[in-house]
Amino acid sequence: MTISFNDETFRDDYTFHNSPAAIRRFPFPFDQDSYMYSVNLEPHAGGREGTPFQKRFDVDEHYVAEMKDRAITLADDPLRCQSLPHMELAGWDFLELVMTSKAEDYPDLFTLNRDGDRWHWINRPLGIEQRFTFLDPTTLPCGPLEYITRQTQGDHALLDQRDDNLWMEAGMITSQADWSLDFDIGMNFYEWHAPVPRAHELGVFQRALKFLLALQQGAPSRRLNWTMTVNPRLDTSPENYHKWGPEKRTITPENVGSKQHLRVELQTLWRLPRSNAIAFPIRCYLLSLEDIVSQPKWGRRLHRVLRDLPDELAEYKGFAVNRPMIVDYLSRFDDGAPTSPGI
Template sequence: MSTTIIETDPDAALLPERIRRFPFPFATDTYRYSANVEPATKTAPTEAGSWGAHLVDIDEHYLDELAERAKVLNRDPSRVNVLPHMRPAVWDALTTLLSSMADDYPDTMFFHREGNVCQWKNGLQNLEVEFTVGDDSSLPEGPLRFLGSQIQDDIILLDVREDTLWLDAGLVTFAADWSFGFDVGMNFLEIHHPVPRVKEERIISRAEQFLLRLQPGEQFRRTNWTMTIGRRMDTSTETYPEWGRDRSTIAEDPAMPEKLHLRVEVQHLIRLPHSGALLFLVRTHLLPLADIARVPAWREKMGNVLAELPDDMAEYKGIIRYRKAASDWLLAR
């Protein structure tokens, strides 16, 4: 991520919160894969406002996105998977994140732990529960599914063994053109093998070494991006038949500026304090081109990024059939 000081547009205060809080990912007019890792919970300024002050971000879409997650899980329970040896890591993630939320949102969240007995209150859901760490039956659907009902992020847990990271647990309902079920049990390099350029540039191997060196309690973050047609959170490969055809028609659609969204993932990387596992949180943000264009600097940067992006990267992101139409529209404003 860029450390350049950003001058906020003087009209930004008039923009709606969804724009002012959006994690716009482009610092320049070009984009290439990079680790772009920085410490978590540091406010990141943009031309429209800022983002990133909290580990778990709660916004206006909180209840709607959790309701959508529940529908996905009821339709496809395979989106949750915990290999047996990862149970302690799941409990570690749950208590770590609930405690963080209570600290960041004291008006609506409360967490107290005495021994292994925990109390959790979520005022946004009118929820009060008591559970026992280590006792899966104390939470009706288990600790991981419960955590997924409290945060908007997808949750991935990586085990550390043989000097390698392994995807051995998670809850993923909002994947961007990949399959959590397919990747469970794979190691870090296998998961990222399809990404173009990263092998030659050793980005993934360097990222893995960085993660392996994290100390318990350390927290970092990075961003990633693609584009999505409609405000569709679940664009996993399992649901491709529902949305894949839209990629071939959106460029000619007069409503493209309202339908085509920049999709940004804020990915948090956390070494859990007790289990030592790596917690990988993926929070998805969507903003249509029509809103991007309301911030002049964003309109120009994104238009130039799309125009310059190499074809192999555009193909991998699934945007090659409409990226020119999107770029032309943004740069013509």
């Protein structure tokens, strides 16, 4: 196989790590020295070779370990995956999109043979081989959304479109930045975004929703979002806040470089063909501050962004308590040199 998969954990002993190649391809999200919410959507139409933007669904060295972590989270809490009955067709649409994309983009890892509605799927990294009948749920071990998202990095929400709004009515959410599918299921675009500061006043959500309602099949979009996470933990859910919340208090000036991670989400948006639903994969990339400053322009820029970020955003993103220590650490890697726009 072309990718060598890490043996690593995202909990307990936290053996997660990034290879030098993974550090270089990290989707650093800041194209200037300051940050504010905006409608930062662009076509998801490929990207430079080797970057996470190149393929439709990026597969990297963390794939196998991330899928193991998802299985642990689901065994503990099956409500992390839910699909209201009318969303089953959207689940099949999404399964088709992922299987056809992965088989075309990574032929050495995945194979899909189709003979009418009789499909044969091979996933080599996870050692899965499955024959099933497309659109017949009795031929899969679980629903189509759960089946394919147990094999696809990132969280995945499926949105139904009606009444000029989007409704979160299915999802597989096990690696979220402190929000809950079980709480949000059935909410619309404005309702689930209600806790976000500033963006409503800036008109960000009105413009984003207008854009999404007109999203066309075959023309996916993408955007980056980011936050900060202590320890390389995927499951930072409200359900398990008692496990990861106290870890924020373990940061010291000595360990901040290795424990504090920048968490970047590569979010893509896809119109689905039969259901007219929208699929919203949220792919999470983690990089420690220590690894970030190995790229001098990232260290410099992150220092300035975090130093000058409005308090409301640092509070909302949950790192206000550690911001002074983070900024102090990063300041050692900021020589004051001017940075150029772009990443």
